[in-house]
Amino acid sequence: METFATLQFGFVPALASALLHAVWQAALIGVAAALGLRAMTRASAATRHLVGMGFLLAMLVVPALQFVLGFSDPRALDPMPWATIGAPTLADAGALVRQTSPIAAWIVLPWMLGVAAMLLRHVAGLRALSAMERAPHVSLPLHWQQRVESLRRTLGITRDVIVRVSNDVVTPCAARWLRPIVFVPAGLLARAPADQLEALLAHELAHVARKDWLWNGVQCGVETVLFFHPAVWWLGKRIRQEREHACDDLAVAACGNPIALAEALAALAAQRHALAPPTLAATGGSLMPRITRLLSVPPTRARRGALVAFGALAIGGLLLAVQLGFAGGHMPDLEVRASTDGPLKAGDYREISANGVDKRRFYRVSVDANGRATEVYEENGDARAIDAASRRWIDDVTQKWTTDVARIAVPPPLDFDRDxxxxxxxxxxxxxxxxxxxxxxxxxxxxxxxxxxxxxxxxxxxxxxxxxxxxxxxxxxxxxxxxxxxxxxxxxxxxxx
The missing domain is CATH 3.10.450 (Nuclear Transport Factor 2; Chain: A,)
Structure with a gap:
């Protein structure tokens, strides 16, 4: 139960603070990504994909560092108005009061539900992939097996690649990393011209050569954690587009026929189907821009709306974080009230009130004129002996939620004769x-x-x-x-x- 208390009053507030920070942090990183990718129009698609993944990982790493900082030492967030616990304030009779923001739980709970929904979506995709692997299939004809081996060597793939032909597959796609598999629809093998089928196989083998299954898994992980942020989804869509462009480039280099690949993509566009998220299909990304790019038609310029939207989101998210932080100061989940934030001396006291999901806790220690400490500990209003677990919780809260208050003018001791x-x-x-x-x-x-x-x-x-x-x-x-x-x-x- 003490671990649960640590989650409520340590983990949850720190995570809520990190999620609030992520709103404007990811928006600013999205602006930087949009500007950076816009400036890289002459760079290769593989380079743009790598840069895009770097920006996407930054969107996760920056708030993760914010979480680690807030969880390990909440005092580090005190200068921020949305800190997990406010700076000490002076109450009547000179008491120093610090309290948490109760809005933390209302931020973390919907986030956890969203993450759970995303994980279920990915689990469903993996189950669909397993079903594809178990479905009846046949091997490629011998001459196509030889052509796949030639493409594999050309693309520098050192691992064996399994190619399965199945009636249950609707479009060519690749999956797995350590034991890569390429799925080919049986109907495509029967009706597609040889040059188009070769181009599609080269494209799927390019995914294997680039280890895109791994890249895609990392991307799905970031999108799961930051599912609520439109900048993440915009950048994720752009990364998938550049990933497909990079594979198109490798496929054309291996086959030497961009027109065949463009014609194959155009044929697939007419019968496009949705696939499980983990798979990497030849129909991934936006097909018409890919076809246009392969045919060397100058692409249309990206609109400036994304930059304006992300900039507005960054400012709005920052203001929202401040607003929620101030609003949270009126209903404490955890409150520390003391006569001093330093060591207790004669006449000093400290109180900890914690209203948790599991129970309410109250602790008070006071020191009399002779230096003797008197402790009171209650759970749900009932007096309890302070056991080892309770002592650890008290010590942890005392250590984490007190701070140097030299900057606060503490009034002189109360004049009892005149009060x-x-x-x-x-x-x-x-x-x-x-x-x-x-x-x-x-x-x-x-x-x-x-x-x-x-x-x-x-x-x-x-x-x-x-x-x-x-x-x-x-x-x-x-x-x-x-x-x-x-x-x-x-x-x-x-x-x-």
Whole structure:
């Protein structure tokens, strides 16, 4: 259960912060990718594919680093207004308060559902591929096997490539990395001209030579994690287009006949079918731009809309992150309230309130005038002994969620003699039966210092103090714990020391 608490109050806020950052980070990287690829019109398709994959990986790596930073040390995010936990603020009576943003769970939960849906989609694709592999098939005719071997050597493929002819396959496609397979429709083998079939086989073998199955897997992984971002989908579509262009270039170099490949693609466009996502088909990407490119017709210029859209998304995402961060500060999931962010000394205290999915936790430690620490630990409102697991959680929260507050002006200690809240509390204490029985009546406070803390937050508050009282029967020091609601103090405990 302590691991679950760490996930709620460490992992989830850090992940939510990283996802918020990813909105504008991926948009800015998308702008850079659009500009970079636009400037590389004279570069080879293989180079553009490699650069595009670099930008796509950057879209994942940058927020991943943000997550690692926030999870390992939430204090590093304090300068940001959307930090997983806000900077310490001064409450009434000089308490330093830090609290998490509750919106984290509402960000992470839909993201997890989206990732699960994407994973199911990829699993369905892998199952479809397995079904294709189990379907009845025959081998290529001998002369075509020899031609495939020649193309394999020309393309520099050192591994054996299995080519299967099946009636259950609707378009040529390649799959697998360590044991590559090329699927060929039986109808295509029967009706396609030899030069067109050779060009299509060369294209699929080019996928094998370029290890595109691996590239495609990495791309699918990034798109799964960042499924919510349009810049990721735009760049992913562009990468697939450049991947097909690169394979077209290799196929033409191996066969020497770009027109045959263009005619084959045009024929496939008339009977195009959707395939499982893991496969790499000859019909991948946009067919008409590929045909146009093979026939050496100058391509149309890309519109500027993508740059404008990504720029607007970057600015809008940044503003959204700020807006959500500020909105989250009013409903804490985890709150740390203390008289100091440093080591506790005489008269100091620290409280941790954590409202988790599994349970509510409350911890308080206070130090009296003699340096003795008193600890209270509750789960769901019930007092519990602090076992090893609870101690680890307390220590982890204390270490992670406190910070240097030298920049904050901490007010001087409360003047109990002049504080109206303390005087109202004292009026309740001196009337307690146990006090009157011990000291007689009337009872008053002595001139000795009052140790402990009185916290007042609007009409509410609480107190944990030690005060010396005197009466007709003598004097004694009493430990007092009290709560304040609607401007009225209620004494919970009074005990003579």
């Amino acid at each position: 109206v809240h303390f005087q109202a509390l004292l009026a309740q204490v001196v009337m307690q039966d146990s006090v009157v029985a011990r000291l007689g009546s009337p009872v008053h406070a002595t001139m000795q210092p009052v140790n402990g803390n009185v916290q007042v937050d609007g009409a509410g508050g609480e107190a944990d103090i030690e005060v010396e009282l005197a009466g007709p029967k003598g004097r004694a020091t009493f430990a007092v714990q009290a709560d304040r609601a609607s401007d009225v103090w209620t004494v919970r405990r009074v005990a003579a020391r």
